[in-house]
Amino acid sequence: MPQEIRPSTFKYFGSSFDGMIDKLSGAFGKFEGELIDRAEDFHWSLDYSSSDWASVITGYHQHEFQFKIEPTESSVEYLSIVLPRSGGMGFSHGSTKADAGRDRLLLYNTLEPEQVRMYGQSNVIDELLIDWNIIQQTLDQTFERPIGESLALVPELEKTTAGGQMIAALAETAIRSLRDPSIHSPVALAHITQALADLIIRAVPHRLSQFLERKPCMIAPWHIRRAIEFMEANVSRPIRMPMVAEAAGVSTRALQLGFRAFRETTPAAYLSMLRLRGARLDLLDPENANTTKQICLKWGFFHFGRFSAIYRSTYGECPSATRKRVRGAPVYCP
Numbered sequence: 001m002p003q004e005i006r007p008s009t010f011k012y013f014g015s016s017f018d019g020m021i022d023k024l025s026g027a028f029g030k031f032e033g034e035l036i037d038r039a040e041d042f043h044w045s046l047d048y049s050s051s052d053w054a055s056v057i058t059g060y061h062q063h064e065f066q067f068k069i070e071p072t073e074s075s076v077e078y079l080s081i082v083l084p085r086s087g088g089m090g091f092s093h094g095s096t097k098a099d100a101g102r103d104r105l106l107l108y109n110t111l112e113p114e115q116v117r118m119y120g121q122s123n124v125i126d127e128l129l130i131d132w133n134i135i136q137q138t139l140d141q142t143f144e145r146p147i148g149e150s151l152a153l154v155p156e157l158e159k160t161t162a163g164g165q166m167i168a169a170l171a172e173t174a175i176r177s178l179r180d181p182s183i184h185s186p187v188a189l190a191h192i193t194q195a196l197a198d199l200i201i202r203a204v205p206h207r208l209s210q211f212l213e214r215k216p217c218m219i220a221p222w223h224i225r226r227a228i229e230f231m232e233a234n235v236s237r238p239i240r241m242p243m244v245a246e247a248a249g250v251s252t253r254a255l256q257l258g259f260r261a262f263r264e265t266t267p268a269a270y271l272s273m274l275r276l277r278g279a280r281l282d283l284l285d286p287e288n289a290n291t292t293k294q295i296c297l298k299w300g301f302f303h304f305g306r307f308s309a310i311y312r313s314t315y316g317e318c319p320s321a322t323r324k325r326v327r328g329a330p331v332y333c334p
Contacts, residue, residue, distance in 0.1 A: 033067030082106035087120020097153035163203030
């Protein structure tokens with residue numbers, strides 16, 4: 001009989017604001033916060049349940065406060081879906097400010113907010129966290145090309161809209177599955193999180209939405225598919241476009257025209273994005289002992305300054321900052 005797989009869970013609670021900050025700092029990384037108004041008593045609790053595909057956090061806070069969390073080497077990138085039950089939650093990221101309440105969802109990448117605020121007395125928030133790798137894989141499959149740039153989701157979603165209703169319903173189902181061991185099914189939860197990823201990419205406006213609204217492209221011809229297969233199989237080798245064209249059985253010009261028509265990019269840019277993602281995975285691997293420059297060279301980037309600039313424009317941080325964050329060292333990226 002197969003062993004039953006249950007979500008891992010823990011619960012914290014207390015009656016002081018400083019005690020909450022200390023406890024959450026130990027659990028989630030460097031956690032800094034402050035009360036909006038003075039309060040002698042501050043009762044709070046946090047329930048956490050996690051499985052392979054998703055996690056849910058339910059927080060209760062007696063009074064309003066704001067906080068920020070600095071990522072550590074153990075920080076994982078998630079898509080957060082916030083469902084306020086009482087009170088609300090908001091965040092700021094650069095010029096973007098967003099708030100959620102009982103009739104509005106909040107969606108954001110957990111590594112992006114600079115400041116988060118919990119507001120309303122006796123605030124109760126459910127937060128569903130989906131592994132960002134699921135979002136990334138769904139993006140790649142949807143657009144049939146590697147996507148490296150920030151998704152820039154519109155963070156506020158009204159629950160009265162068709163998309164908001166469907167996302168809220170799927171999120172509620174995932175939360176119930178994580179909370180109740182009697183109905184928890186890892187296979188079902190995997191399907192739910194995948195459905196959420198598909199729905200969010202198609203129903204929530206973001207940087208790439210314009211490409212979804214275009215007339216669907218024809219299926220890519222065989223020589224484009226063969227070129228992509230060759231690139232993926234040889235991505236860490238010093239291949240050039242004539243080699244890719246030869247493997248695909250077409251001229252270099254036909255290869256260029258095919259990629260522009262069916263992938264809206266050039267074959268060289270497509271290969272560069274594959275290599276950039278390989279370099280990032282190496283930089284995010286805490287067991288990889290290679291230096292940043294060694295990783296850069298491994299993936300075919302021979303000009304470190306140019307690689308660093310492309311990497312930073314794609315991922316929002318320089319390569320050395322990624323490596324230091326993974327290793328828990330102080331991060332400085334000029």
